[in-house]
Amino acid sequence: MQPHQPLAPVQDYPRSDMELGGFKPKALRPEEKSSKCLVYVLAIMVIQGTVLLIFGTIFLRATTPGFEFGSVRVRNLKYRTNLPSPWFNFTLVMSISIENTNFGDFRFDNTTGTVWCGPVVVGEFKVPKGRAQARATERLYVSVDVGSLRLPNTTGLSSNISNSGFLELSSHAKLSGKLNIMNIVKRTRQPELNCIMKLNFTGGSVHGLECD
Numbered sequence: 001m002q003p004h005q006p007l008a009p010v011q012d013y014p015r016s017d018m019e020l021g022g023f024k025p026k027a028l029r030p031e032e033k034s035s036k037c038l039v040y041v042l043a044i045m046v047i048q049g050t051v052l053l054i055f056g057t058i059f060l061r062a063t064t065p066g067f068e069f070g071s072v073r074v075r076n077l078k079y080r081t082n083l084p085s086p087w088f089n090f091t092l093v094m095s096i097s098i099e100n101t102n103f104g105d106f107r108f109d110n111t112t113g114t115v116w117c118g119p120v121v122v123g124e125f126k127v128p129k130g131r132a133q134a135r136a137t138e139r140l141y142v143s144v145d146v147g148s149l150r151l152p153n154t155t156g157l158s159s160n161i162s163n164s165g166f167l168e169l170s171s172h173a174k175l176s177g178k179l180n181i182m183n184i185v186k187r188t189r190q191p192e193l194n195c196i197m198k199l200n201f202t203g204g205s206v207h208g209l210e211c212d
């Protein structure tokens with residue numbers, strides 16, 4: 001039975017472990033490990049936070065879509081310069097662009113836009129409800145009948161209507177719509193259209209179209 005005895009300590013391996021555990025420097029090891037773990041966890045949290053922040057600022061930012069005229073054409077232009085009350089009549093065909101740079105759809109309600117000659121509304125147009133897809137520009141055409149009928153006094157406009165004269169027009173519209181970015185960010189945005197242009201009677205065209 002004696003030859004078996006030397007084997008016994010070998011089987012009792014945990015004992016030698018306990019002996020090693022008796023050394024003080026080795027006793028510190030678990031603490032070192034846990035502090036290292038803490039550093040890793042914090043680093044991962046910081047990296048996660050940074051990634052989320054970048055994700056949030058790039059993909060989840062709700063930017064108000066652009067809303068403006070792409071082009072304006074003149075149709076059915078009629079005018080007379082006879083004093084004391086010259087008159088004009090024309091139809092504007094406008095291409096409207098709704099530029100959505102967001103990573104989500106923009107669904108907007110129908111709205112009414114106006115065309116002004118000075119302080120007077122000379123025409124109204126309807127923008128139907130619709131949708132501008134994520135990172136896309138929605139284009140649609142609208143037309144508006146503009147006439148001098150609504151102007152109280154056109155006497156002062158005779159030189160504008162006569163040869164080489166021009167008429168300054170402005171247009172305004174406001175859309176109201178919902179931006180839905182990946183079902184995470186939902187915001188109401190109200191892009192506004194503000195454009196000015198000059199109508200050239202002799203050329204029968206619009207130039208100097210500017211939108212902001």
Ligand SMILES: *[C@@H]1O[C@H](CO)[C@@H](O)[C@H](O)[C@H]1NC(C)=O
Pocket residue numbers: 110111112126
């Ligand atoms: C939108 O359309 C509805 C139904 O056609 C109409 O009643 C409403 O006045 C329109 N809104 C605007 C701002 O044009």
Ligand SMILES: *[C@@H]1O[C@H](CO)[C@@H](O)[C@H](O)[C@H]1NC(C)=O
Pocket residue numbers: 087088089147148149
């Ligand atoms: C403008 O055109 C419409 C339809 O053609 C007409 O009813 C109206 O009288 C015109 N306006 C003027 C000021 O001539």
Ligand SMILES: *[C@@H]1O[C@H](CO)[C@@H](O)[C@H](O)[C@H]1NC(C)=O
Pocket residue numbers: 153154155156
């Ligand atoms: C229209 O305006 C002109 C000047 O632009 C003025 O001389 C004329 O009296 C005005 N007519 C009316 C009816 O207000």
Ligand SMILES: *[C@@H]1O[C@H](CO)[C@@H](O)[C@H](O)[C@H]1NC(C)=O
Pocket residue numbers: 117118159160165166167168169
């Ligand atoms: C009429 O013409 C004059 C001079 O060309 C210009 O200053 C003025 O803004 C014009 N009026 C309109 C309503 O376009």
Ligand SMILES: *[C@@H]1O[C@H](CO)[C@@H](O)[C@H](O)[C@H]1NC(C)=O
Pocket residue numbers: 164165166200201202203204
């Ligand atoms: C209007 O158009 C005609 C012909 O295209 C041009 O000769 C004229 O200079 C234009 N008028 C203005 C005010 O730009």
